[in-house]
Amino acid sequence: MTREAHAFWLRAPGQGEIRPVRLPAPGPDEILVRTRFSGVSRGTETLVFAGRVPASQYAAMRAPFQEGDFPAPVKYGYLNVGEVEQGPDDLRGRTVFCLYPHQTAYVVPATAVVPVPDAVPPARAVLAGTVETAVNALWDAPPLVGDRVSVVGGGMVGCSVAALLARFPGVRVELVDVDPARAGVAAALGVEFATPERATGGRDLVVHASATGAGLQRALDLLAPEGTVVELSWYGDRPVQVALGGNFHSGRLTIRGSQVGAVAPARRASRGYADRLALALELLADPAFDALITGGSPFAELPDVLPRLTTGSLPALCHLISYDGK
Numbered sequence: 001m002t003r004e005a006h007a008f009w010l011r012a013p014g015q016g017e018i019r020p021v022r023l024p025a026p027g028p029d030e031i032l033v034r035t036r037f038s039g040v041s042r043g044t045e046t047l048v049f050a051g052r053v054p055a056s057q058y059a060a061m062r063a064p065f066q067e068g069d070f071p072a073p074v075k076y077g078y079l080n081v082g083e084v085e086q087g088p089d090d091l092r093g094r095t096v097f098c099l100y101p102h103q104t105a106y107v108v109p110a111t112a113v114v115p116v117p118d119a120v121p122p123a124r125a126v127l128a129g130t131v132e133t134a135v136n137a138l139w140d141a142p143p144l145v146g147d148r149v150s151v152v153g154g155g156m157v158g159c160s161v162a163a164l165l166a167r168f169p170g171v172r173v174e175l176v177d178v179d180p181a182r183a184g185v186a187a188a189l190g191v192e193f194a195t196p197e198r199a200t201g202g203r204d205l206v207v208h209a210s211a212t213g214a215g216l217q218r219a220l221d222l223l224a225p226e227g228t229v230v231e232l233s234w235y236g237d238r239p240v241q242v243a244l245g246g247n248f249h250s251g252r253l254t255i256r257g258s259q260v261g262a263v264a265p266a267r268r269a270s271r272g273y274a275d276r277l278a279l280a281l282e283l284l285a286d287p288a289f290d291a292l293i294t295g296g297s298p299f300a301e302l303p304d305v306l307p308r309l310t311t312g313s314l315p316a317l318c319h320l321i322s323y324d325g326k
Helices: 043-051 129-140 156-165 182-189 213-221 271-284 287-292 298-313
Strands: 003-012 015-023 030-041 079-086 094-097 105-109 114-116 148-152 170-177 192-194 203-208 223-231 252-258 291-299 320-321
Touching: 003 094, 003 105, 015 105, 015 271, 015 298, 030 043, 030 094, 030 129, 030 271, 043 156, 043 298, 079 105, 114 271, 129 156, 129 271, 148 156, 148 213, 156 170, 156 182, 156 203, 156 287, 170 182, 182 192, 203 213, 213 223, 287 291, 291 298, 298 320
Parallel strands: 148 170, 148 203, 170 192, 203 223, 223 252, 291 320
Antiparallel strands: 003 015, 030 079, 030 105, 030 320, 079 094, 094 114
């Protein structure tokens, strides 16, 4: 017995459409999930939508349940929250998070989902994948008590990092972004805010997430001697140029890459992917994260929404997609 669903596909770079999908009946170790919400990751997903994934990164960028291949046609996405309609008794009726694309319903192995804690609203839970990236980044470059830390780039990832840093004892956090409107988000997260030209220097740690060469350069400029920049940006096919003269060598500065595709070495021996994602969902019990959801649209409008998100005519951090027809 099969069931029909609908999925968002990138037909060609810059052109999306909704296609029908026939779902198989779940097997003994599988579940049927009805999607309630999905989220658009404005950084990564807009690069995919614009066809700007370098050929050398096709394998690294592949999402867990992606269909098709880059640049297109491809079904891509990884922030999905739904309700289990068929499956084991311990999951049936539960709200779960899955790294699944934008689709009204889907069948996956039961091990592919993580239950959403009761304290986390389903709409907020779409941020789990982004908060997981932030968790991994802070495992890569653990701040110390009392550190002076800046986050350069107030997008989804940068704001998630800032929100977690605000919980560290004695850590003073400043969110840096070119958009002064991000000051309101920073206040909601409990951190300071500055535009790049007014950012505070002498920082022990800077997390860079602006995906611009200018942002990376500013991150380096803000460091104290022997400080570290943790680079979280994904640049796609864009070259990045920074000046490594000046204080880079004399100050013994460090640029460290961090990427969510592997568990950070500091925790790799004791944590797996499921542990990291479960921790991200627990952390989302904090209502401060609601500040990261800055817009919403019904699923049927997604082919029109993604071009606007890609060009910036529709500004957003996380754009929430709803599946109840509203």
